[in-house]
Amino acid sequence: MKVSWFHEHGSPDVLICEETQTPAPGPGEALVRVRATGVNHVDIDVRAGTSRVPIRFPHILGREFAGEIAAMGQPLEGSGCGRPSRQPVTLREGDRVWVSCRLPCGHCEFCISGRDNLCEKGGYFGMDLPGGYAQYVTVPVSTLNPLAAAVGFEQAAASQIAFGTAWHVLITRGALRAGQTVLIQAAGSGIGSAAVQLARLAGATVIATAGSADKLERARQLGAHHLINYRTEPKFSEQVMAITAGRGVDLVMEHVGGSLFTESLACLCIDGTMVTVGGHGGEVVPFDIIPFFRRQLKLVGSKNASIAELREVMVLIAQGRLVPVIDTVFPLEAAARAHALVESRAFFGKVVLSC
Template identity: 35%
Template sequence: MQAVQFTEHGDTDVIEYGEFPDPEVGPDDVLVDVKAGALNHLDVWTRRGLPGLDLEMPHIPGSDAAGEVVEVGDDVRAFEPGDHVAVSAGVYCGECEFCRHGEFPLCKEYHILGEHVRGVHAERAALPAKNLVAVPDHVDWTTAAAAPLVFQTAWRMLHTRADIESGESVLVLGASGGVGHAALQIAAEAGCEVYATASNEEKLDYARDLGADHAINYEAEDFAAQIRDRTGRRGVDVVVDHVGAATWSDSLKSLAKGGRVVTCGATTGGQPQTNINRIFWNQLTVLGSTMATPGEAEDALAKVWDGTFEVHVRDTLPMSETAAAHDLLENREGFGKVVVIPDEEH
């Protein structure tokens, strides 16, 4: 089969699209004919090389994909050939103390397909059945591929970790990205007043179309100052920050007393300076979040499949042009997700 792959970490020139051995199907696995894959920023970080990351080379990237089941292992009962499925990339043991209590993202052996082990940007992928979710036949492949990681991540951040309520105010940073545009819609659908930041007016207009009540151009304005001004110096109840060092201080400044900031990543760096005085004096809560449980993923994706939430795809490229797809992410071009299609399907 053909697969996106790299044999060393580096810039986009390390990415190749070529022959790779066909996957083997174990008793608990499902063989999927991949129709589309989607990129996330973790694909960029994995390709560059994360501290402590020890990958089996060649590495196939990709945590998001969708396709048709072509074969199932002997012990699989949930799927059969012909089913449409999407990948849910979190892998867990199912046996540790956290898994026994349903907190799968806290599993001691938790890892993510495409980041810690070989991923799914290939013509075919053999995956544990528990890492697949059913997709209704009416949902197109690009939507099915682009939705799972970002919508389950944003759903857990807001509903499980931050426990948002109708009437609260939520600031979503980087609303033009995958997690950002998912979080914006989830907060709006929950009845929250949504503030969104993006880098230009085109992105802000689209954020408004998705449900943002207020839009702030962070390139032209100090978003923390704007939040204080627009809320009568109160601040917001919740900040969704997946940006990291570049925004962390202003995220804390944007919170109301008793507010909470929830984070799932740190695109600009994971070691920001923190004003601890502000945290204890204003009694702020800092919440971490990673991926989601199977139930949370199903809840979030059900609202994608029925059209409640929109997955915006900024561009679709053949898998042989995955390097260009990485460039789109790194250069922050456009709004929403980038999808790659196996060349034979494109």
């Protein structure tokens, strides 16, 4: 099979396309013929070595992917206890599937209480397990989910992490309700473009920021009510206060870090919540504690969506109520170019590999 992998950390050019043996599914596994894989920022970090996560070389990236079941392994001995077997029993060879990006352990205190998003013992495809930058990958059957006929492989590969993360940030961690006002930072990113749509669907008033007029126009087309260019208006909290008649927003989705993080806190209303879910723009930030406690603000961290949340957003995508925004589809062989594009930030939505 063809695989785009890397034998050492480095620039996008370390990603090379080679031939390797197609894996065989073991007990409790399926072989998936990958058709499309989403490129995520975590892929860039793992390739470059900045994620500080130990990996083995050659390494196959690809956290979210979709395809068809090429073969099923033998059923797992004693399945029915231990790790929950969540896959519908009807799945068989040839079926279209999307693969959950994460494999919770099924045993820890979080997994057994239904909060598998908090599990720290499971693994991620493309990091702990070989991912979707390949024509074939073996996966535990518990990670298989039927892919609705209305959703293309490339759409599916662009949906799970962007919409799942946005759902977890806005709905679960941020408790967003209809009628509230939300500020969504960097609306041109995959997660930002997903969050604009989701917040709109939830009945919120959406203020979106981006770093270019073109990206702001795209955010407006996705449903943002108010637009702010954070490059030309670094004191964007003044615009937010003007838009909200001096009140501030109920919720901020912040995933950039650096000065955007600090300035975002000044956008909140009394008792407002900021959910932080990324920090590529600066990981250590100063902020003024005094207005933070006097205004009784809340700062909430966020990371993974649960498997149940991933399935909820995939239902909304199958219904056409959320639409993944795909900037460019590259062939698997051009993974290095796909990474270079993501690093350039000169894209809107998601970058996808067609396998």
